[in-house]
Amino acid sequence: MKAVVCVPGGTEVAEVPDPAPGPGELVVQVDSCGLCGSDVHAVEHGTTAEGQILGHEFAGRVVALGAGVTGWRDGDPVAVDPLGSCGTCRACARGVPFICPAAPNIGIHPEAGGAYAEYIAVPASQAVRLPAELPVWLGSAAEPLAVAMNAVKLARLAPGDRVLVYGAGPIGLNAIIALKLAGVEHIVAAGRSRARRAAAEALGVTDVIDTRAISVPDYSASTGVRFTAVLECSGAPNASDDALAVLEPAGVLVELGVVSHLVSAPIIALVGNGTTIVGSCAFDHVTYQEAVDAIASGQAPVGSLVSERVDLAGTPDALYRLRRPGDLVRVLCMPGVAAGTQSAGTGTS
Ligand SMILES: [Zn+2]
Ligand SMILES: [Zn+2]
Structure with missing residues (x-):
């Protein structure tokens, strides 16, 4: 598959192995992933690992189930809480799973992969179902919300x-x-x-x-x-x-x-x-679900914040432009969008 990988001084699109679902995991075909300021800073200041895939504000559709995963089917739309949590350590108990030492964060820790990619394997426990009628790309707004x-x-x-x-x-x-x-x-x-x-x-x-x-x-x-x-x-x-x-x-x-x-x-x-x-250090899983619910109910006008859509090929340049964002608000990476149609903003996925 294609993914945006970190290289010295920036990012570039590369061919990387397709993810396979481990036990308890889903493979999600990424519909959309928000370009986060933290990614922009990490790339600019060289705090990423070479080959690392960033991207933690994402939604997509289930395309494969790992061993032991039930309750999901091919094509189910999901938003994914990027924050791993063991649920039992002091950090998790005190509501800051972001710093749980036992579970990596997707798109942040190199070993967890990231969603500036066509596909990503994620723990099924971090996936939150989206309503069938909701445009899938709106699910990528749950993380910043x-x-x-x-x-x-x-x-x-x-x-x-x-x-x-x-x-x-x-x-x-x-x-x-x-x-x-x-x-x-x-x-x-x-x-x-x-x-x-x-x-x-x-x-x-x-x-x-x-x-x-x-x-x-x-x-x-x-x-x-x-x-x-x-x-x-x-x-x-x-x-x-x-x-x-x-x-x-x-x-x-x-x-x-x-x-x-x-x-x-x-x-x-x-x-x-x-x-x-x-x-304020990120959020817990309950708050992530509340964000998904607010978006699904139509009460959170998060779609209005998107000012540009790019495909994978356009993502390295967009991450660079966001160093000086000017009037840009939220940029979405949409891996399935064909080059040249990325700013169409159709509101569907
Ligand atoms: Zn973010
Ligand atoms: Zn923990």
């Missing part, structure tokens, strides 16, 4: 709360969707890219801050709005400081952005205000 839903849970919100989503990239936009699913009405989005701010607006936020024109603390000072929670999705150097400056007493800063720089925490102010800072 689950990331956002986990962050919203950590924010411990109540009716009437005001929330700032700092950063309007794919995760920030999914956070807006997750907040609306949770019933939050006052949502403000802050972002730099014009198209991404427009996408936030289209999702129905209360207000949008153009951080090129006004800083988040200045916005808060001029409007008098302080926030119960900030979901920090930008990873921008000043974002955590800005967020702490606009939280109301007992506010929660949920950090989703991966920042490599050190941020100093103003402990006295935190203690005095009862502030919580919490890192």
